[in-house]
Amino acid sequence: MEGSAASKMTMIQGEVVVMKKNVLDFKDVMASVLDRVHELLGRRVTLQLVSSVQPDPGNERRGRLGKAAHLANWVKIKSAVTAEETAFAVAFEWDESMGTPSAFVIKNHHRSQFFLKSLTLRDVPGASGSIHFVCNSWIYPSHRYGYDRVFFSNQAYLPNEMPELLKEIREEELMNLRGNGKGERKEWDRVYDYDVFNDLGSPDKVQQSFLDQTLRDSFGILLESRSAWRADEEFGREMIAGLNPLVIRRLQEFPPLSKLDPDVYGNQHSSIREDDVEPNMNGLTIDEALKQNKLYVLDYHDSLMPYLRRMNSTGAKLYATRTVLLLKDDGILMPLAIELSLPHPQGEKYGAVSKIFTPAAKGVEASIWQLAKAYVAINDSGFHQLISHWLHTHATMEPFIISANRQLSVIHPIYKLLHPHFRDTMQINALARHILINADGVLERTVFPGKYSMEWSSSLYRNWVFTDQALPADLLKRGVAVLDPSCDGGVRLLIEDYPYAVDGLEIWSAIETWVTEYCSYYYKTDKTIQTDIELQSWWSELRNVGHGDKKHEPWWPKMQSRSELIQTCSIIIWIASALHATVNFGQYPYAGFLPNRPTVSRRFMPESGTKEYEELKKDPDVAYLKTITPQLQTLLGISIIEVLSMHSTDELYLGQRESPNWTADDEVLAMSRRFTERLEQIENNIVRRNNIKSLKNRLGPVKMPYTLLYPNTSDYTREGGMTGKGIPNSISV
Numbered sequence: 001m002e003g004s005a006a007s008k009m010t011m012i013q014g015e016v017v018v019m020k021k022n023v024l025d026f027k028d029v030m031a032s033v034l035d036r037v038h039e040l041l042g043r044r045v046t047l048q049l050v051s052s053v054q055p056d057p058g059n060e061r062r063g064r065l066g067k068a069a070h071l072a073n074w075v076k077i078k079s080a081v082t083a084e085e086t087a088f089a090v091a092f093e094w095d096e097s098m099g100t101p102s103a104f105v106i107k108n109h110h111r112s113q114f115f116l117k118s119l120t121l122r123d124v125p126g127a128s129g130s131i132h133f134v135c136n137s138w139i140y141p142s143h144r145y146g147y148d149r150v151f152f153s154n155q156a157y158l159p160n161e162m163p164e165l166l167k168e169i170r171e172e173e174l175m176n177l178r179g180n181g182k183g184e185r186k187e188w189d190r191v192y193d194y195d196v197f198n199d200l201g202s203p204d205k206v207q208q209s210f211l212d213q214t215l216r217d218s219f220g221i222l223l224e225s226r227s228a229w230r231a232d233e234e235f236g237r238e239m240i241a242g243l244n245p246l247v248i249r250r251l252q253e254f255p256p257l258s259k260l261d262p263d264v265y266g267n268q269h270s271s272i273r274e275d276d277v278e279p280n281m282n283g284l285t286i287d288e289a290l291k292q293n294k295l296y297v298l299d300y301h302d303s304l305m306p307y308l309r310r311m312n313s314t315g316a317k318l319y320a321t322r323t324v325l326l327l328k329d330d331g332i333l334m335p336l337a338i339e340l341s342l343p344h345p346q347g348e349k350y351g352a353v354s355k356i357f358t359p360a361a362k363g364v365e366a367s368i369w370q371l372a373k374a375y376v377a378i379n380d381s382g383f384h385q386l387i388s389h390w391l392h393t394h395a396t397m398e399p400f401i402i403s404a405n406r407q408l409s410v411i412h413p414i415y416k417l418l419h420p421h422f423r424d425t426m427q428i429n430a431l432a433r434h435i436l437i438n439a440d441g442v443l444e445r446t447v448f449p450g451k452y453s454m455e456w457s458s459s460l461y462r463n464w465v466f467t468d469q470a471l472p473a474d475l476l477k478r479g480v481a482v483l484d485p486s487c488d489g490g491v492r493l494l495i496e497d498y499p500y501a502v503d504g505l506e507i508w509s510a511i512e513t514w515v516t517e518y519c520s521y522y523y524k525t526d527k528t529i530q531t532d533i534e535l536q537s538w539w540s541e542l543r544n545v546g547h548g549d550k551k552h553e554p555w556w557p558k559m560q561s562r563s564e565l566i567q568t569c570s571i572i573i574w575i576a577s578a579l580h581a582t583v584n585f586g587q588y589p590y591a592g593f594l595p596n597r598p599t600v601s602r603r604f605m606p607e608s609g610t611k612e613y614e615e616l617k618k619d620p621d622v623a624y625l626k627t628i629t630p631q632l633q634t635l636l637g638i639s640i641i642e643v644l645s646m647h648s649t650d651e652l653y654l655g656q657r658e659s660p661n662w663t664a665d666d667e668v669l670a671m672s673r674r675f676t677e678r679l680e681q682i683e684n685n686i687v688r689r690n691n692i693k694s695l696k697n698r699l700g701p702v703k704m705p706y707t708l709l710y711p712n713t714s715d716y717t718r719e720g721g722m723t724g725k726g727i728p729n730s731i732s733v
């Protein structure tokens with residue numbers, strides 16, 4: 001009845017925050033003018049609130065729409081020259097009998113698009129406080145869509161807990177995001193889908209202009225000592241506190257064994273013997289060192305040998321390397337021997353042809369030893385860039401992002417948990433395919449596999465195991481840790497001064513605690529996991545389509561229990577944040593001085609009696625530089641890694657959110673604050689450890705502290721740039 005409480009009308013005041021198109025985008029000047037004309041003619045940006053308790057008379061499965069409201073003063077508020085936020089008032093006439101609005105529909109009747117940041121409703125009848133809608137989406141003219149653009153409030157809902165009259169809207173929104181798999185995508189399409197990149201194409205004018213620009217830039221050399229990088233101690237230290245501290249493993253058999261098929265590759269086992277290493281083992285025998293967990297190996301032999309003949313046919317002069325190291329009592333890893341191997345000249349089935357090199361301090365032997373370490377560094381550089389970095393973070397994360405956007409509603413709790421860790425990854429991967437990993441792109445020009453880069457990395461994808469990406473599992477698999485429930489991550493390190501692992505385990509533990517609290521809040525029982533249709537659809541599509549080549553692998557979590565959900569989400573967050581930070585943001589500090597981390601070798605090890613050998617005796621530095629990456633490739637490579645090592649000024653770091661109103665659940669916000677506080681404690685721990693002189697691997701001979709896993713949450717004066725520290729939420733560069 002009119003005038004009764006059941007149909008009482010009220011005005012709800014709101015604020016919409018948008019970013020208009022930049023006026024420097026000259027292609028849209030006419031559209032901007034027409035927008036102003038349309039405003040005067042009544043063609044405005046309109047919003048309608050959606051009821052969650054009163055059905056639409058035309059479709060009783062959906063909530064009724066309130067009266068349309070429009071943004072006030074669009075014409076009076078001019079677009080800024082630079083992109084910046086603008087707040088517009090909006091007033092909704094609302095029937096209180098329609099309950100508390102949980103969604104709204106927006107229609108853009110202008111000619112140009114704008115970026116919708118948020119809508120905030122104040123003094124809503126029946127609500128305990130303001131209602132926030134975090135949008136962060138481009139809104140194109142309404143005629144570009146075949147459906148209404150809808151946004152939900154920041155209240156998270158599992159699918160079966162969704163208000164009944166909003167369920168169909170939620171399902172329809174996901175269908176729009178999945179698309180139908182047909183047609184050419186337009187810029188206003190909001191479709192997430194899969195593709196297979198069998199051919200990354202050839203470079204074009206856009207790529208060439210980018211390369212030309214980077215080549216015009218000049219960059220310094222680092223603060224490292226000009227000689228400290230040569231030290232054996234630094235060589236070993238960078239395996240546990242450098243750019244690629246993810247490969248070294250404990251040696252559990254001697255000599256190192258190969259897993260390559262002997263029927264195809266012959267004998268590929270290591271030819272390193274006791275006599276090669278025991279003179280430098282401080283009196284230990286091989287058996288004693290193995291029992292005391294003192295021997296470690298950096299082994300690239302098996303991953304490279306099947307490709308080495310083809311790679312070297314391009315003009316490269318590469319070896320497959322094995323490096324055996326001793327863990328000394330003071331925590332330092334010292335190299336004992338380096339094995340350089342080539343395919344047998346008569347064919348693969350005859351095995352490897354190998355030579356062993358051991359440390360030397362003077363004469364031509366010292367120069368040869370320095371070259372041997374350079375061949376190892378070249379292997380490590382290529383593996384780092386193409387496997388540890390591109391494959392294990394950028395590439396493997398992409399299917400998780402696509403499937404989440406296709407199958408999880410934006411108001412699903414797990415989408416809310418993971419969404420910050422997906423920020424800008426698809427965009428940076430698209431750029432990488434355009435100028436970095438494409439045919440004749442930057443990586444093919446600067447890293448040793450050359451034109452075999454993508455084939456090599458694709459072949460090593462077969463070794464990728466999702467569950468092994470959890471830091472504790474990785475450390476156990478490599479034998480550098482043992483189970484110990486009393487320690488962070490439930491493991492105890494056998495190399496106690498292992499900066500990446502020590503800092504990483506604290507970060508991992510903080511992530512896992514945060515994820516455990518969060519998932520336990522929304523999922524009280526395992527059955528809730530099993531009956532969550534969106535969660536199950538996401539996980540099924542991720543395994544069967546996104547990572548379809550591995551769909552039959554037994555190691556995938558079944559997603560039938562809360563522990564499996566916690567494990568999965570913890571690994572995803574770890575990969576996107578800490579793991580990527582580890583392998584990315586130290587690139588210029590560690591590799592900006594190319595002699596320390598060369599990427600290409602142009603000559604084999606010189607043989608006695610050759611002119612190259614005589615040159616090495618006469619001027620070892622010249623011989624070294626003639627062997628490693630040439631000048632032009634060096635300039636291009638350093639130009640790229642400087643860009644990749646930069647933090648943006650708007651970076652969001654682990655523990656931070658773009659909006660303080662990302663969720664309406666106060667208990668979850670309290671959990672999030674505890675996570676941030678734990679990360680701040682870890683920052684202090686890292687600073688403290690870097691000042692302990694007995695921890696020799698924290699700084700090393702080059703006096704460069706290990707800070708790549710410094711979270712950077714408490715430094716509120718950040719300005720971006722090359723800091724060598726900070727864990728962003730996502731793979732955004």
